[in-house]
Every structure is written in structure tokens, then in C-alpha cells.
Amino acid sequence: MILARIVVCIFLIFSVNAQIPSFGRCPEYDAKPDFDKEKFLGTWFEVERYFTVTEIVSKCIKVIYERRPEMSKFISIIFLTFCSNNVETIISGKFSLIGKGGDGRFNVRYESFPLNYNASLVVLDTDYKNYAVVWSCSNITPFGHTESAWLLTRSITPSGNVLQAAYGVLDKYKINRSFFVKTDQSNCVVLPPPQEAVDTTTAAPIAKNEIAPEMIDNVTKVVVVDNTPIEEIKNETK
Template identity: 40%
Template sequence: MGDFNMARYLGRWYEAERYFALFEFAGKCVSANYSAADDGRFLIVNRQTSSLTGIRSTIEGEVRLVGRSDESKLSVKFPSLPVSLAAPYWVLDTDYENYSVVWSCSNFGLFSTRNAWILTRARTPTLPVMERAYAAVDRNGISRAFFIRTDQKNCPAHY
């Protein structure tokens, strides 16, 4: 995505759909909140509730711009994880107010991982918002077949 504006991207996003990821296994009420730190860094707080146990979890990380400041290529790092890797986080398309389509791909020698997310500003997005997100998914050649809808029902208000 060209002309990306990180300042407009800040704030709360709710996960509408995702590719399967082990770190989100059985996660519901998934949200991400992006903010700017006083020292110029960008921070992320991810929250989710386990649909198996009901336990709520939070993880805090740092977001860095990769390349030019107007490019939507970011990297996300969660220092509290046992292996602190910076994962690619590319915003393929967003209108900043309703939806965002994100892609991540990492190669680890013999295997690789591919992740995709559709994020929305509303916990329960409207059909027109999802249609715009799906159009962005299609334009970028991402398969819709692997998306799993995220359960956003009966979630804590602050999530």
C-alpha cells in the first residue's frame, strides 16, 4: 500500500478474520491497540480470550516502520516471548476508519509461515465493510479459503 500514514492507523482494531496461527489458537475477542510512545516508537497491545478456558491474555510489543515512512511495511516484535523475533507485518490495504488487510510471511529454512488478518474498527463489522476488505484480499492474490472468522461475541468492553 502506498502513501501509508501510521498516525491514522493508530488506535484499536478488532480481528474479524485470520489465517490459523498457533499463537492465536482458540482465541476469541481478539483486538490490537496501536499507540505512539513519547520517544517516537510505536507500541502494540494485543488482547484475546481463550474460548477453551476463558482466560484473558495480553501481550505488548513494538512496531517499527521498515523502509520509507510512507510505506506500509512494518515489523512487530514482542520482547516478552522466549524467542524475540521481529515478524513482518505488511498492511496491504486500509481505509483507516473501517478495515485493514494485513499479510505476514516468514521463512525459516526448511519451512515458512504465512499469516493474513482482516481487522476492523468495529467489533462486529457491517457487510459492506467486509466486502471492501475481501476486495483488497482478492486484489492482492490472497486466498480467502484459509480465513477463519474470529468470535467477537460476549467480549469484555475494554477489549
């Protein structure tokens, strides 16, 4: 009885932190064979997911996979958490393929959490152009495990055919779709960061036909990993 209580307590502690808890060891799922990491790079929008504590009250979630010549490979995960002032939260890290025979297994090391956090992810299937189904599992005790799953698409509004193809992957591996929650991708507008006050009495006048810098770039963001700028997004006015 004491052993059973300890197991249940540990199981509950881990299940609170993330994912869907289940009894038994992690199931053995095959990753996508001959995984083409180059085709997988780019932006993916999260459409549905298992409950994950890191994504509570988050919306407009997307993940950007990139490869930089100066940093080999890394993954930058961007959470857009909309509060009263539309704050964008960015979580970034690095990834490396760990699959045998070139399959779609990789390890992610998130570096912008309060503590470093590692996760092993499995791409169950993807067509690279439309959808990807990503899964993760952790054995937390000899008697239980937790699972996470994400349904990603290239389009923020995927078609029914794309969703059905992704659902087919979940059904193939008997992943329970009733635990999935839909990600809110509506009204995904991020306010630009506040501009520093300028003393207009000393600032240089703007010449005729010259546009002030803040009117050229409505939004400018720089994501930094290891103090190195890795992404700059500029939306220029027409």
C-alpha cells in the same frame, strides 16, 4: 531423496508453528503507499485470520496500536482467551516502520512471549476508518514459505460493505480466502481480577454517601511494557 526428505521435515516443522505453508519463495506484494501511521493508531478488532498457533482457542482478539511520548512507538496486542474462568491473556511489544518511501511495512518485536519474537508485517490496504488487511510472509527454506494474513476492522460487528471492501483487497493479491478462519467476537466479557480479602473488623468504616472503591471501578487493568504502565482502562458505574 535424502535432500527432499530433509526439506519436507523442515517445512513441516515451520508450518506447525504458524501460518499457511506454500512451496516457492514469498510473493512480492506492494504495501499501502503513503502510509499514515497516525491514522492507523487505535483499536482494531480481528474479524478473520489465517490459522496462527498463537491464537489457538482464543477469542475476542483485538490489537491496539498506540504511540507514547516516552517510548516513541509500540504495539500492544491483546488476546482474550476465554477459559472456564474467562482469563484475559495480553501479549505486547514494540513496532517500527521499515517501509521504503513511507509505505505500510513495519517490524514487530513481541516481548511478552516466553521468548522474544520478531515479525515483519505488511499493511496491504486500509481506509483507516473501517478496515485493514495485514499480511506477513517468511521464507523458511529455498523451496518453501509460510504466510499469515489478518482482516481487521474498527467495529466489532462490521457491515457487509466493509467486509466486501476488505475481501476485495484479498482478491486483488490473490490471497486464498478459503484458509481464513473467523474470529469469535461474541460474549466478550472479562471478569475483574479477584479482590484481596479485607479484615472487616479492622477496616475503616465507609462514611455515609461514600461508595466503596470496588463499586466505583468494576474493572481496572494496567498493561506494563518495560515496567512502565502504558494503558489503564476503567469502566465506571453510572
